Amino acid sequence: MNKLLQMENIERHYETPAGVVKALDGVSFEISEGERVILLGPSGSGKTTLLNCLSALDSPTGGDYTFLDNEVPRNHSEKMTSFRRENIGYVFQFFNLLQDLSVVENILLIQELAGKKDPFRAKELLKLVGLEAEIDRFPGEISGGQQQRVAIARSIAKRPTLLLGDELTGNLDTETSNKVMEVLVSACQQENITAVFVTHDEGLVKYATRVIRIDSGKIISDEKIDNSDEEA
Numbered sequence: 004m005n006k007l008l009q010m011e012n013i014e015r016h017y018e019t020p021a022g023v024v025k026a027l028d029g030v031s032f033e034i035s036e037g038e039r040v041i042l043l044g045p046s047g048s049g050k051t052t053l054l055n056c057l058s059a060l061d062s063p064t065g066g067d068y069t070f071l072d073n074e075v076p077r078n079h080s081e082k083m084t085s086f087r088r089e090n091i092g093y094v095f096q097f098f099n100l101l102q103d104l105s106v107v108e109n110i111l112l113i114q115e116l117a118g119k120k121d122p123f124r125a126k127e128l129l130k131l132v133g134l135e136a137e138i139d140r141f142p143g144e145i146s147g148g149q150q151q152r153v154a155i156a157r158s159i160a161k162r163p164t165l166l167l168g169d170e171l172t173g174n175l176d177t178e179t180s181n182k183v184m185e186v187l188v189s190a191c192q193q194e195n196i197t198a199v200f201v202t203h204d205e206g207l208v209k210y211a212t213r214v215i216r217i218d219s220g221k222i223i224s225d226e227k228i229d230n231s232d233e234e235a
């Protein structure tokens with residue numbers, strides 16, 4: 004598998020009145036194309052900070068981060084925005100759908116922002132997540148699980164190289180959460196998308212090809228998961 008990205012001794016320190024908070028304290032790993040990584044750790048361990056650095060929403064205060072062998076821009080909002088638009092898809096815990104736009108319009112808007120408007124693909128993705136009957140409904144007219152599936156379709160609508168999710172099933176009951184993860188995994192496989200999902204829910208490990216555990220800003224374990232039956 005080809006290397007997609009590499010973090011080398013990444014630090015994200017915050018200066019606070021009470022002293023320096025080391026949200027990330029020397030994190031190193033590589034991710035190859037096609038991996039599905041679950042990032043597990045207790046609250047406050049640095050998961051969101053790491054995801055924000057991976058997506059170039061935030062800049063590390065130390066270390067090296069390369070993506071497809073290029074240095075990821077930092078401390079430069081325009082270059083960081085173009086990096087995100089070109090490479091990153093994001094699924095949020097609270098869906099973040101625009102309430103005044105229909106299901107399909109929510110997806111068309113994201114494609115338009117990335118300069119990749121494609122109504123056919125928008126509909127195909129809604130089929131993929133099982134929402135072909137809902138495309139003209141509004142977010143307020145469908146369930147939480149359905150809204151999260153719209154958010155998944157939206158996050159892959161522009162064919163991101165790397166898909167990120169932060170506690171993306173945190174708002175859903177176990178059954179809905181499993182359905183959403185199954186949809187997500189099959190979308191990643193069909194679209195050949197590399198993914199990193201942050202959670203504190205051990206139950207999601209079964210959807211990963213690799214599990215990285217983090218605590219107090221440091222990686223404490225990093226293991227591949229055998230999914231050979233599924234990956235075949």
Ligand SMILES: Nc1ncnc2c1ncn2[C@@H]1O[C@H](COP(=O)(O)OP(=O)(O)O)[C@@H](O)[C@H]1O
Nearest residue numbers: 017019024026045046047048049050051052053
């Ligand atoms: N803007 C900030 N200023 C100061 N400390 C922060 C800031 N953002 C996060 N932190 C601290 O960094 C640590 C990691 O936070 P975070 O990445 O949000 O953890 P997690 O997502 O695992 O719950 C925590 O101790 C948190 O309080």
Ligand SMILES: [Mg+2]
Nearest residue numbers: 050051052169
């Ligand atoms: Mg968090």
